[in-house]
Amino acid sequence: MKQYVELLYAGIKVDSIKSAKQNIRAIISKSSVPEDSLHSENVLKWIIKLKSDADEAFQIAALAHDIDRADEHKKVKRKNFSDYNTFKSEHAKNSANILKDILIKCHVKQSIIDESCRLVEQHEVGGDPLSDLLKDADSISFFEINMPFYFQREGYEETLKRCIWGYNRLSSKMKKICQSITYSQKLLDNILIEAINNASEGDKKEIT
Numbered sequence: 001m002k003q004y005v006e007l008l009y010a011g012i013k014v015d016s017i018k019s020a021k022q023n024i025r026a027i028i029s030k031s032s033v034p035e036d037s038l039h040s041e042n043v044l045k046w047i048i049k050l051k052s053d054a055d056e057a058f059q060i061a062a063l064a065h066d067i068d069r070a071d072e073h074k075k076v077k078r079k080n081f082s083d084y085n086t087f088k089s090e091h092a093k094n095s096a097n098i099l100k101d102i103l104i105k106c107h108v109k110q111s112i113i114d115e116s117c118r119l120v121e122q123h124e125v126g127g128d129p130l131s132d133l134l135k136d137a138d139s140i141s142f143f144e145i146n147m148p149f150y151f152q153r154e155g156y157e158e159t160l161k162r163c164i165w166g167y168n169r170l171s172s173k174m175k176k177i178c179q180s181i182t183y184s185q186k187l188l189d190n191i192l193i194e195a196i197n198n199a200s201e202g203d204k205k206e207i208t
Contacts (some may be wrong), residue, residue, distance in 0.1 A: 017056050020106040024064045024099070029067045031070035035149040040066065042145045046137035051130075058130060060103070061119035065138060067102075068094040084165070088124045096121040132171070139169045143181050148188060156191065163195035 011095035026199065047054050054062075068075045068091055076094045097118040103113045103123050122131035123138055142150075150167040151159045170178055179196060183189050 016107045016109070017060070017112075018059060020103050020108050021063060023102050023106060024060070024067060027067060027102075028063075028070045032072065033069055033149075035146050036066065036069055039180075040064075040142050042141040043137045046141060049076045050133050050137060057115035058119065058134075060099070060108075060112070060116040061123070061134060064095065064099045064102070064116070064135065065120050065123045065134065066091075066095060067098050067120075071098065074098060085124075092121050092124045135169060136171050136174045139166050140174050140178060142166050143178050143192065147192070148183060148185070151188060151191070156187075160191050160195055160198075163191060164199050167195055167199040171181065 025037070028037050031037070040063050043065060044059060047058060047062040049148075053056070076087065076091045077173065078084075078087050081090070099120055100113060100117045103116065108116075119131055119134055120192070122128070123134045126132035126135040143163070147159065147163065150162060154162070167175065167178060175196075178192075181192065
């Protein structure tokens with residue numbers, strides 16, 4: 001705060017949005033999950049593609065939607081939840097709380113803080129046009145960016161279940177895009193095809 005006031009008195013304009021984005025990227029870059037930075041930037045890319053006039057609150061939410069995964073001390077851990085959807089809901093709430101602290105420290109306007117955090121908290125379930133877009137961007141990015149990394153960590157069966165769950169989250173428009181995704185490994189192509197076929201049959205498997 002003291003440094004911020006000193007800069008104001010010195011006549012230097014502090015760009016709070018730029019500072020917030022830099023802080024978000026710096027935190028995510030330290031994540032133990034190797035694809036987190038790529039995923040964050042890819043979700044932002046999709047948001048701008050899906051909504052070319054996306055405002056700063058929306059762009060910040062896109063970058064920071066999974067930020068709790070980057071902090072080993074604050075992150076919500078999967079092993080503490082018996083239900084995958086409950087885990088995801090708590091992850092979203094925790095990410096929103098972490099983001100709020102960052103935006104406050106960067107002196108971002110309250111209206112932007114409120115909207116960015118609302119979108120992050122809703123990004124796993126949607127429920128309104130903007131949070132639905134964020135859920136779509138997040139979901140398609142899993143297939144574009146995360147899936148190969150996830151397969152390396154979790155293996156065939158868990159990746160298949162995660163893909164079925166993720167595909168069922170997509171809007172009809174994004175499902176068509178997902179169907180066109182291919183990978184350098186044929187096995188990953190086969191997992192995606194199997195997931196799409198199972199999801200299309202209504203086999204919405206629960207991730208346990």
